[in-house]
Amino acid sequence: MTSALHVTQACKRFGTTQALDGAEVTLERGQLLLLLGPNGAGKTTLIRAVAGRVRLDRGEIELLGQKLNGANSVRRSLGIVPQEIALYPLLTARENLEVFGRFHGLAGAALAERVQWALNWTDLGDRDREPIRGFSGGMKRRLNIACGVLHRPEVVLLDEPTVGVDPQSRERIWEMLERLKQAGASLVLTTHQLDEAQTRGDRIVIIDHGKTIAAGTFAELVERTVGTSRQVTLTLDRPLPKPLDGLAMDRGGKTVRIQAADVAAELPPLLERVRAAGCLVEDVAVQSPTLQLVFLHLTGRELRE
Amino acid sequence: MTVTILRIFWLHLRRDRVVWVLTFIVPVAFFSIFALIFAGQGKSSTPPVKVAVVDEDGSDFSKKLVAALEKDKGLRVTTRPEAPKGEPDRPAVPLARADAESLVREGKVSAAIVLPKGLGASFPSFADDRPTIEVLADTSDPVAPHVLAGMLQGQVMTAAPDAMMRGGIEQFEKWGGPLTPEQRKVIATAEQQMKQPAQGEGGGPSGLVAVKVIDVLGQEKSNPVIAFYAAAFAVLFLLFSCANGAGGSLLEEVENGTLDRLLSTNLTITQLLVGKWISFIMLGMLQVSVMFVWGWLVFGLDLWSHLPGFLVMTVVTAAAAAAFGLMIGTLCRSRGQLAGLSTTVILLMSALGGSMFPRFLMSEQLQRLGLLTFNAWALDGYQKVFWRDAPVWELWPQVLVLSGLTVGFLIVARLLARRWETV
Numbered sequence: 033m034t035s036a037l038h039v040t041q042a043c044k045r046f047g048t049t050q051a052l053d054g055a056e057v058t059l060e061r062g063q064l065l066l067l068l069g070p071n072g073a074g075k076t077t078l079i080r081a082v083a084g085r086v087r088l089d090r091g092e093i094e095l096l097g098q099k100l101n102g103a104n105s106v107r108r109s110l111g112i113v114p115q116e117i118a119l120y121p122l123l124t125a126r127e128n129l130e131v132f133g134r135f136h137g138l139a140g141a142a143l144a145e146r147v148q149w150a151l152n153w154t155d156l157g158d159r160d161r162e163p164i165r166g167f168s169g170g171m172k173r174r175l176n177i178a179c180g181v182l183h184r185p186e187v188v189l190l191d192e193p194t195v196g197v198d199p200q201s202r203e204r205i206w207e208m209l210e211r212l213k214q215a216g217a218s219l220v221l222t223t224h225q226l227d228e229a230q231t232r233g234d235r236i237v238i239i240d241h242g243k244t245i246a247a248g249t250f251a252e253l254v255e256r257t258v259g260t261s262r263q264v265t266l267t268l269d270r271p272l273p274k275p276l277d278g279l280a281m282d283r284g285g286k287t288v289r290i291q292a293a294d295v296a297a298e299l300p301p302l303l304e305r306v307r308a309a310g311c312l313v314e315d316v317a318v319q320s321p322t323l324q325l326v327f328l329h330l331t332g333r334e335l336r337e
Numbered sequence: 338m339t340v341t342i343l344r345i346f347w348l349h350l351r352r353d354r355v356v357w358v359l360t361f362i363v364p365v366a367f368f369s370i371f372a373l374i375f376a377g378q379g380k381s382s383t384p385p386v387k388v389a390v391v392d393e394d395g396s397d398f399s400k401k402l403v404a405a406l407e408k409d410k411g412l413r414v415t416t417r418p419e420a421p422k423g424e425p426d427r428p429a430v431p432l433a434r435a436d437a438e439s440l441v442r443e444g445k446v447s448a449a450i451v452l453p454k455g456l457g458a459s460f461p462s463f464a465d466d467r468p469t470i471e472v473l474a475d476t477s478d479p480v481a482p483h484v485l486a487g488m489l490q491g492q493v494m495t496a497a498p499d500a501m502m503r504g505g506i507e508q509f510e511k512w513g514g515p516l517t518p519e520q521r522k523v524i525a526t527a528e529q530q531m532k533q534p535a536q537g538e539g540g541g542p543s544g545l546v547a548v549k550v551i552d553v554l555g556q557e558k559s560n561p562v563i564a565f566y567a568a569a570f571a572v573l574f575l576l577f578s579c580a581n582g583a584g585g586s587l588l589e590e591v592e593n594g595t596l597d598r599l600l601s602t603n604l605t606i607t608q609l610l611v612g613k614w615i616s617f618i619m620l621g622m623l624q625v626s627v628m629f630v631w632g633w634l635v636f637g638l639d640l641w642s643h644l645p646g647f648l649v650m651t652v653v654t655a656a657a658a659a660a661f662g663l664m665i666g667t668l669c670r671s672r673g674q675l676a677g678l679s680t681t682v683i684l685l686m687s688a689l690g691g692s693m694f695p696r697f698l699m700s701e702q703l704q705r706l707g708l709l710t711f712n713a714w715a716l717d718g719y720q721k722v723f724w725r726d727a728p729v730w731e732l733w734p735q736v737l738v739l740s741g742l743t744v745g746f747l748i749v750a751r752l753l754a755r756r757w758e759t760v
């Protein structure tokens with residue numbers, strides 16, 4: 033089966049800025065792919081290119097096995113959720129859904145059925161007659177997503193759908209996306225929330241300076257970058273009188289760290305060595321590799337830089 | 338600290354082009370336009386009053402009066418109709434009263450003077466039944482008829498002083514007895530001097546001839562000038578509504594991201610522009626209609642008997658205004674820029690085009706310049722409908738120009754909107 037979305041060697045220059053410089057993305061059917069990258073890395077340009085709003089200087093985009101060019105019919109299989117709350121604030125939730133449904137080619141009973149589905153899906157059924165300018169940020173975000181998927185697209189591009197919302201609303205949005213995925217949609221999503229990316233995405237693509245610098249599952253990325261070892265940190269009651277071989281120290285010797293491939297095997301001897309040096313262990317912390325570490329390793333900077 | 342505030346202010350001012358335009362360019366532009374309009378008042382640059390003269394009397398006195406009127410620099414006198422098309426050499430007969438009235442009705446002259454039969458024979462006379470000079474006026478120009486009536490009295494004084502003197506002596510002899518031969522000789526010398534051609538521009542006592550101003554257009558109208566003001570303000574605010582509405586809504590779509598979203602659907606930019614254009618045509622028509630209905634309700638404007646012409650003018654005016662709004666919206670990068678540019682352009686067009694100050698009071702040069710504006714054509718159309726009772730087909734020049742502007746504005750808007758398509 034062909035992939036849902038396949039972008040190869042995407043290049044785009046705006047004036048002196050090389051926004052995309054050979055970026056590659058593959059989204060398999062039914063997957064949730066997370067697109068990560070620092071600000072200005074080219075994520076939004078890539079999403080806009082797939083949406084047909086940016087014409088690539090070079091490269092190809094295939095959607096559901098068909099090459100995208102201009103306004104061909106396969107583009108109707110695409111749903112776009114922009115980063116901005118791109119809705120009409122004076123219209124009600126229902127009216128916004130109706131107008132965007134019509135622009136996507138829905139009408140009559142099909143439109144009514146999809147609008148009702150969207151109101152249920154977003155849990156906005158009880159507020160559907162209110163102008164949305166009075167809605168909270170989370171409610172607007174949910175509606176913003178709904179307006180992009182009303183026409184049952186097979187592939188959905190979401191540009192930071194959880195940005196600027198509280199944790200509760202974010203959780204609700206993830207639930208909505210999970211249901212969309214279960215219904216068969218393939219999703220590409222950009223986000224700055226690395227913790228979410230680590231746990232929610234089937235695959236992760238990291239873009240920097242317009243290039244794809246890593247792609248794979250979280251486990252694969254960890255394996256390829258920071259390795260699978262855990263970081264074990266011991267907090268001591270007093271500084272170690274002298275450095276111990278293989279241990280990194282800070283806080284004047286009150287904290288020691290090791291990278292442990294097998295924590296169960298390596299932790300007991302470590303505790304013994306510390307005790308033998310005359311110190312008591314006040315706290316033990318074991319940290320698994322995170323996407324943040326992977327990101328830092330790959331790009332040399334934090335995601336929010 | 339204060340210096341820092343001043344620095345912030347200066348940096349903002351330096352970079353905000355809209356503020357520059359509104360602060361420095363708009364006031365100077367407006368000052369210049371109004372200076373051009375008013376500076377000529379009462380001077381030689383004041384537009385001459387176009388007047389048709391019908392000499393039904395044909396007497397020596399009336400001929401002298403016509404000649405004096407023709408010499409007056411404040412008047413542009415027509416005494417003969419234009420030669421028929423294709424027969425430029427055909428000698429034109431003098432204007433008849435009906436011809437002159439038609440010229441007034443068509444707006445080709447501001448007024449017509451009819452010198453009645455027996456005018457010369459009875460002059461000077463203060464009798465109630467003396468022949469009366471009629472001024473057939475188009476009071477859409479409320480100044481011209483009264484200026485003309487005053488000028489007539491002056492010209493009578495200067496054009497035929499000999500006749501006036503002879504008449505006076507006859508009256509004197511009738512009631513006081515005949516003059517001696519010596520007295521007659523002195524008077525004859527004075528009379529010869531007075532027969533010299535009249536010089537100067539009017540002035541003199543009033544009431545030497547009876548003058549009656551007849552409003553050939555507005556006499557049967559209940560409140561005729563209201564139509565002018567209704568149209569003037571309707572067009573002015575229509576332009577503002579369309580610029581801020583049609584243009585502003587486009588920029589709002591860009592700024593809040595809905596344009597991008599819409600163009601990711603099945604909608605094309607052409608469909609979007611057409612949809613907005615039609616929306617604002619309907620809104621514009623409603624806006625103009627409300628203005629005229631209010632004029633009918635409150636000021637007695639005769640709307641219903643002019644409905645066909647009103648509808649035609651309102652459709653083409655609203656269509657052109659909506660297209661103008663889209664064009665100016667696509668021209669601008671932000672709503673702030675739109676506010677500055679639209680205010681400048683609309684106020685300038687309105688000042689030149691007659692929405693703020695009637696064009697007939699402007700110099701001829703400014704009147705011609707005004708024809709470059711949207712307002713002038715729209716107002717001329719409404720004037721034809723409400724003032725001259727012109728049939729709908731006579732609106733073709735206004736309809737043609739406004740339709741042409743509409744097409745032009747739409748083409749420019751579409752071309753400029755290309756920047757919002759795929760980049």
